[in-house]
Amino acid sequence: MTRVYRNSTEVGELHGFPVYMNDIVDACLAGKLNLFLQGDTGSGKTQLARDMMSYFPEKSLFILGRNDMDTRELFQQINPEFFDAVRKGKNIQGLEAKQLTDAVHYNLIVVDELPNCVPAVRAQLFNLFDGFIEINGKPYPIGNGYSVGIGTGNIGQQFTESSNELGRALKDRMHVILDVDYFFPKPSDTLEILASSTNPRVEFNTNENEGRQFIKENQELAEKPVSLEKLIIANYLLHGLDYCNQGQSKREMKSAWPNQVTAHGAGSDEALVLPASPRAAKSIIRLSQALDEIAKRKGATEEDIESGSLNSMMMAYKLVSAYSGILNEAMVQNVYNGNHYSALNAAITATKGEFDRNKDKIMAGLEMVKSMKRDDKTISRFAGRWKFMRNTLDYLLDKQKREEKK
Ligand SMILES: Nc1ncnc2c1ncn2[C@@H]1O[C@H](COP(=O)(O)OP(=O)(O)OP(=O)(O)O)[C@@H](O)[C@H]1O
Ligand SMILES: [Mg+2]
Structure with a gap:
């Protein structure tokens, strides 16, 4: 080379x-x-x-x-x-x-x-x-x-x-x-x-x-199937990040975002970043998969790659989204000294924190899908910005069952 x-x-x-x-x-x-x-x-x-x-x-x-x-x-x-x-x-x-x-x-x-x-x-x-x-x-x-x-x-x-x-x-x-x-x-x-x-x-x-x-x-x-983990991470970027003001949708707020986001605390991403678009989410998944292959060539094992889904998706998220127009430009300028990557890093830290705090719930949800037994309790544990998981899990359950029947 x-x-x-x-x-x-x-x-x-x-x-x-x-x-x-x-x-x-x-x-x-x-x-x-x-x-x-x-x-x-x-x-x-x-x-x-x-x-x-x-x-x-x-x-x-x-x-x-x-x-x-x-x-x-x-x-x-x-x-x-x-x-x-x-x-x-x-x-x-x-x-x-x-x-x-x-x-x-x-x-x-x-x-x-x-x-x-x-x-x-x-x-x-x-x-x-x-x-x-x-x-x-x-x-x-x-x-x-x-x-x-x-x-x-x-x-x-x-x-x-x-x-x-x-x-x-x-x-x-x-x-x-x-x-x-x-x-x-x-x-x-x-x-x-x-x-x-x-x-x-x-x-x-x-x-x-x-x-x-x-x-x-x-x-x-x-041709490679996308892992469940990556699909859920992508859905978080699409839906979880849409949540603000205790239940309002950033997308539906249109130009009122970010100025009318009032309920955000320190370190919150509610006024910092818009949700990903479906097109961006596709690019993120594709780039993450390509990056995984590169890491594999450098020596990463299948287990490293599987357990590192979130890291890989976040690296791709940063590369796809820093300049894609989803960041609150005033915050980039005033809080992050004009550095888009620093601003997106803050959103990534917040996202990793969310996944970490909700790890048990997510695991339980994925287990439920794999076992194909719907369980109301497991599903209703998802609330707030994680509410998208209810519909996500139901869909995955259905899909699993349909595939089983074939
Ligand atoms: N990282 C690098 N590795 C190897 N060569 C480099 C590197 N950066 C610059 N060069 C060399 O410096 C010169 C200028 O680089 P290049 O023309 O690619 O810059 P550019 O970013 O396209 O600049 P411009 O914005 O003015 O078009 C070339 O001779 C190029 O080979
Ligand atoms: Mg040039």
Whole structure:
């Protein structure tokens, strides 16, 4: 494995092993998750994206975002055959869908300096990130079932403003948003970087086999069943975190959240964080599974992974959600010095505390599901923000019974 990007700063620890920036990138490729690299100039974003392109030498597209690029030029870059046909006055209908999709075979699409693109171009780029291209109002899938989008850019503050059009679109399309400034390489890394090459241009390698490996891993991950524990953790992020003011729903409060949250005590997350969206919850599960595989390769055992579900899900939660717009921005600025990761860490500490305090109940609930005997007492123990467990357990019981009958 030859990678130019170097960074031995830990993004976190999982199942007893350190996780680095390169691991996160691998997890995104294996999980088929779009990644946005946000950060200051010269911090290696383009290099990291180039390293990822090296896995898909014939099947990656690099687009440099410029404000004078129009959709015509974008199409020219994506699909010259198609564009030439149009220019020569050929009927587009004459070009068959197969020809089109063959030409749009990219497994990886990198848009460097994405914020420089004008909105019309961005709209097409975001389609690409969603896995298709739209030509004359018709969507064509790209990458033969596997395509990942990488964006880079320094958008700083604007990013977090929910009214900002680019910010919103990015949060919608990018499954993982990493602020590389918080994980700056160690002095030993920068020495190595400076000593190995003083060429300030990004460097290029090719590792085609690894690209195929990522596609295979992705298929395996997609087929792997999600554990009950992870499903319950995801449901907590979706429903447990929706609870505030002793029974109100944050979602239903809409813009009254967080200002009208009154009943929260110290250390409470009620005014700090919104519940996860179903889409975010899916990304969290997928990323957590991909991270588990990486930890396994580093030496973690199946038991470590099984008993560390909460840690793995929380690491994925942090990476997916820090910049996804669920945090109370005023609190991030005023309480956490503008650091989204610190703010989300506080929410994670609160979540871990909740799971710890309710461990017995949750275990009893899971035992009940496994034994397939519904027990009112076990179910009614869940109250307050944990009330979602009643419906969750009943559903799991039913599902278990249905599967038994088959
Ligand atoms: N962590 C790193 N590992 C290896 N090389 C690095 C690293 N960080 C920076 N470099 C090198 O520094 C130079 C600048 O990096 P790069 O162009 O990737 O930065 P960038 O974050 O894309 O900056 P900009 O925001 O200005 O586009 C390149 O030569 C790159 O190879
Ligand atoms: Mg760059």
